[in-house]
Amino acid sequence: MAFGSIKELLEINRKTHSQLWQIIMEEDAHDRNVSTEDSFEKMRNMWRAMKASSDNYDPSLRSSTGLSGGDSSKMKEYGDRCISGEFMGEVIAEAIGMAESNACMRCVVAAPTAGSCGVIPAVLIPYVKKYNINEEKIVKGLFVSAGFGSIIAERAFIAGAMGGCQAEIGSASAMAAAMLVYLQGGSPKQSASALAFALKSLLGLVCDPVAGLVEVPCVKRNVIGAVNAIVSADMALAGIETKIPADEVIDAMREVGLAMPQSLKETSEGGLAATPSGIAIAEKIPKLGSYAR
Numbered sequence: 146m147a148f149g150s151i152k153e154l155l156e157i158n159r160k161t162h163s164q165l166w167q168i169i170m171e172e173d174a175h176d177r178n179v180s181t182e183d184s185f186e187k188m189r190n191m192w193r194a195m196k197a198s199s200d201n202y203d204p205s206l207r208s209s210t211g212l213s214g215g216d217s218s219k220m221k222e223y224g225d226r227c228i229s230g231e232f233m234g235e236v237i238a239e240a241i242g243m244a245e246s247n248a249c250m251r252c253v254v255a256a257p258t259a260g261s262c263g264v265i266p267a268v269l270i271p272y273v274k275k276y277n278i279n280e281e282k283i284v285k286g287l288f289v290s291a292g293f294g295s296i297i298a299e300r301a302f303i304a305g306a307m308g309g310c311q312a313e314i315g316s317a318s319a320m321a322a323a324m325l326v327y328l329q330g331g332s333p334k335q336s337a338s339a340l341a342f343a344l345k346s347l348l349g350l351v352c353d354p355v356a357g358l359v360e361v362p363c364v365k366r367n368v369i370g371a372v373n374a375i376v377s378a379d380m381a382l383a384g385i386e387t388k389i390p391a392d393e394v395i396d397a398m399r400e401v402g403l404a405m406p407q408s409l410k411e412t413s414e415g416g417l418a419a420t421p422s423g424i425a426i427a428e429k430i431p432k433l434g435s436y437a438r
């Protein structure tokens with residue numbers, strides 16, 4: 146998509162009086178040389194794939210390393226004892242389940258990446274259940290998240306190997322926060338603030354997957370990304386405004402990512418991957434471990 150900044154996107158919105166999702170959908174259709182109907186249907190299919198992925202979660206499944214699987218069910222069983230409330234409990238379970246499915250090589254939607262695939266569905270699926278919103282609105286919300294995500298990709302990066310986990314889980318969280326504001330009836334400016342809050346709060350997060358696998362700490366980082374998105378959206382909807390404009394937050398994320406050493410950008414040479422336990426796990430998985438180190 147061709148939006149260079151959030152400021153520009155909001156300016157188009159102000160001048161055209163078109164809805165944000167519509168501007169983003171039209172840009173996507175233009176970029177890919179398809180009709181707006183095709184663009185909408187493609188996004189609808191993304192939503193349906195996310196939902197199917199959640200519906201098909203298999204609690205008995207374990208990743209080939211044995212590091213991932215089954216924790217989503219533990220969270221669901223924990224249920225109404227959840228300190229942060231029933232809704233947040235569902236969000237946590239959903240984020241773990243989706244990221245476990247990714248670790249178990251099941252079908253997931255990369256949003257924006259496979260490593261962060263749990264964040265957007267984790268906020269969306271419980272939200273849809275709670276507020277009973279229809280599919281058209283869900284698809285529109287996903288366009289909003291995609292539009293903001295494309296600006297992050299354009300100005301910075303969305304891959305851990307490029308900018309650390311702030312670029313991956315941070316971007317997914319920021320996209321989800323902007324989407325939630327839209328779904329709750331907030332303004333585009335509030336979506337931008339929510340994005341800024343979410344990204345600011347994960348700024349500096351390193352990419353340090355144990356044994357080079359998207360399992361530890363990735364599964365639980367999807368939870369943090371989802372929870373962070375919800376509280377960021379709530380702050381923006383309450384009328385709290387970001388002091389640093391969203392575009393500048395994205396630029397700061399880029400600067401931090403560029404300054405980050407290679408050891409903290411998916412090489413598994415630093416952070417949690419380089420802890421004694423991280424190394425021990427990698428050594429127990431000889432083939433993959435030697436690849437990672």
Ligand code: SF4
Pocket residue numbers: 260261304305306309310311313314351352353354358359360362363366411
């Ligand atoms: S730690 Fe790295 S591989 Fe894992 S989710 Fe974050 S960016 Fe992705």
